[in-house]
Amino acid sequence: MSSLKSSSDLHDLGVAQLAAKLAAREVSSVEVTQHFLARIAQENLGAFLATNTDVSLAQAKAADARLAAGERTPLLGVPLAHKDVFVTRDFPTTAGSKILENYRSPFDATVVRNLGLEGAGMVALGKLNCDEFAMGSGNDNSAYKPVKNPWDLERIPGGSSGGSAAAVAARLVPAATGTDTGGSIRQPASLTGITGIKPTYGRCSRYGMVAFASSLDQAGPMARSALDCALLLSSMAGPDPDRDSTSLDLPVTDYATDLIASHAPSAGEKPLKGLRIGLPTQFFGAGCAPDVLAAVRGALAEYEKLGATLVDVSLPLTELSIPVYYVIAPAEASSNLSRFDGVRYGHRAAQYTDLNDMYKKSRSEGFGDEATRRIMIGTYVLSHGYYDAYYLKAQKIRRLIAQDFQTAFTQCDIIAGPVSPTVAWKIGEKSDDPVANYLADIYTLSSSLAGLPGMSVPAGFGAGGMPVGLQLIGNYFKEAQLLGAAHQFQLATDWHLRQPPSL
Numbered sequence: 001m002s003s004l005k006s007s008s009d010l011h012d013l014g015v016a017q018l019a020a021k022l023a024a025r026e027v028s029s030v031e032v033t034q035h036f037l038a039r040i041a042q043e044n045l046g047a048f049l050a051t052n053t054d055v056s057l058a059q060a061k062a063a064d065a066r067l068a069a070g071e072r073t074p075l076l077g078v079p080l081a082h083k084d085v086f087v088t089r090d091f092p093t094t095a096g097s098k099i100l101e102n103y104r105s106p107f108d109a110t111v112v113r114n115l116g117l118e119g120a121g122m123v124a125l126g127k128l129n130c131d132e133f134a135m136g137s138g139n140d141n142s143a144y145k146p147v148k149n150p151w152d153l154e155r156i157p158g159g160s161s162g163g164s165a166a167a168v169a170a171r172l173v174p175a176a177t178g179t180d181t182g183g184s185i186r187q188p189a190s191l192t193g194i195t196g197i198k199p200t201y202g203r204c205s206r207y208g209m210v211a212f213a214s215s216l217d218q219a220g221p222m223a224r225s226a227l228d229c230a231l232l233l234s235s236m237a238g239p240d241p242d243r244d245s246t247s248l249d250l251p252v253t254d255y256a257t258d259l260i261a262s263h264a265p266s267a268g269e270k271p272l273k274g275l276r277i278g279l280p281t282q283f284f285g286a287g288c289a290p291d292v293l294a295a296v297r298g299a300l301a302e303y304e305k306l307g308a309t310l311v312d313v314s315l316p317l318t319e320l321s322i323p324v325y326y327v328i329a330p331a332e333a334s335s336n337l338s339r340f341d342g343v344r345y346g347h348r349a350a351q352y353t354d355l356n357d358m359y360k361k362s363r364s365e366g367f368g369d370e371a372t373r374r375i376m377i378g379t380y381v382l383s384h385g386y387y388d389a390y391y392l393k394a395q396k397i398r399r400l401i402a403q404d405f406q407t408a409f410t411q412c413d414i415i416a417g418p419v420s421p422t423v424a425w426k427i428g429e430k431s432d433d434p435v436a437n438y439l440a441d442i443y444t445l446s447s448s449l450a451g452l453p454g455m456s457v458p459a460g461f462g463a464g465g466m467p468v469g470l471q472l473i474g475n476y477f478k479e480a481q482l483l484g485a486a487h488q489f490q491l492a493t494d495w496h497l498r499q500p501p502s503l
């Protein structure tokens with residue numbers, strides 16, 4: 001309205017800025033919502049799987065009524081969209097799979113409820129495309145359509161939260177939810193030049209998140225800045241004792257206030273003085289592309305200017321995180337996905353001879369190649385005679401990986417390195433090669449196996465002008481420290497404000 005040049009400015013604003021305009025009543029939630037819905041209607045990235053104008057506008061009207069009544073909660077009236085693995089009453093939920101086509105949940109996931117009108121008051125714009133059951137690194141495993149990277153429409157946006165990342169990067173939404181089992185928030189954030197944080201395992205409730213690998217799955221926010229992520233995480237997180245027994249029994253933190261308050265340095269002092277950043281030698285070896293390493297090293301030099309010191313640390317089992325994760329995650333997936341049987345949920349084959357045939361046909365028709373591959377691998381590693389050799393062995397190494405992090409954290413406060421060994425690759429380049437996809441997860445899997453919080457912060461550009469993210473990994477429950485370190489970096493740099501050239 002008055003202070004805006006035109007409504008086309010709205011999508012350039014981040015969450016904090018939109019919230020401030022809404023609170024000042026310079027713009028209404030209905031106007032903001034209409035603006036983003038109009039952009040979404042034009043999108044050519046394959047980012048959205050479902051929208052519903054009536055639902056979104058009704059939510060925006062309700063938020064406006066609360067604003068008119070004087071309510072001032074930090075996110076009231078700001079729109080967002082959800083990865084399609086969070087179940088929602090108001091939109092279908094597919095988890096990117098044909099087996100859940102047209103599925104409608106009778107309830108909202110806890111994260112959706114916490115952020116929505118029953119909680120923070122955000123407006124849901126729809127559901128975002130993802131790899132089937134969050135299995136993938138390129139968002140080319142969606143059963144519906146691949147997602148394109150707004151920086152180069154011929155490239156993948158990363159996965160599995162690729163729809164969330166592409167939508168935020170293309171300014172179709174100011175923020176989105178994502179999930180990270182082995183890197184699915186951090187890697188697509190890195191490859192699309194946005195900010196994302198995977199909190200400590202258990203920080204956000206998994207209730208209503210379609211389960212992939214339950215000991216690893218964790219929800220988190222994806223937005224343009226650390227400040228915006230802090231605002232969202234403060235509302236998403238929190239204990240959910242009646243519905244998710246693994247949710248952490250810790251009070252909800254106001255990350256945004258913490259971040260602003262605790263990082264206002266006194267005059268003349270460097271803001272990150274005393275922060276020790278550990279660089280694992282295994283993250284900086286020949287496996288990482290030189291263009292990615294150059295951007296990461298540039299970001300680390302900036303951290304030194306901000307007062308941080310860099311120390312070498314070692315995570316000796318980094319390479320084993322790939323085989324360990326690709327035993328444990330499929331094992332848990334094979335168990336979780338057994339509920340899709342053509343009886344209780346989703347797709348049922350039209351023709352079958354008996355019950356077994358019905359299960360077989362429904363599941364064969366409903367699951368895509370990657371989900372099928374993981375069900376088979378998982379069933380194999382859990383089967384009698386192989387359990388000790390694969391699953392149990394993987395669990396033992398998982399423990400050692402977690403211990404290595406604790407050793408490293410005796411020398412440093414935060415661990416840093418690349419998120420992905422390369423920039424985003426071309427769509428189709430790795431589609432026929434599952435192992436090539438698995439190898440691309442090398443820098444994100446170990447912290448997932450350990451249950452540690454991690455984030456991706458835009459750190460520059462590499463080959464083809466594609467974005468590169470810096471990964472920051474913290475010790476358990478140290479989300480505030482990670483967000484603070486990212487926020488200081490973003491006060492000193494503008495990588496997170498760069499826009500894809502096509503916009």
Ligand code: GLN
Pocket residue numbers: 134135136137159160179180181182183184185212329441
């Ligand atoms: N790329 C990893 C996989 O395919 C991680 C996915 C995720 O974090 N959901 O399993």
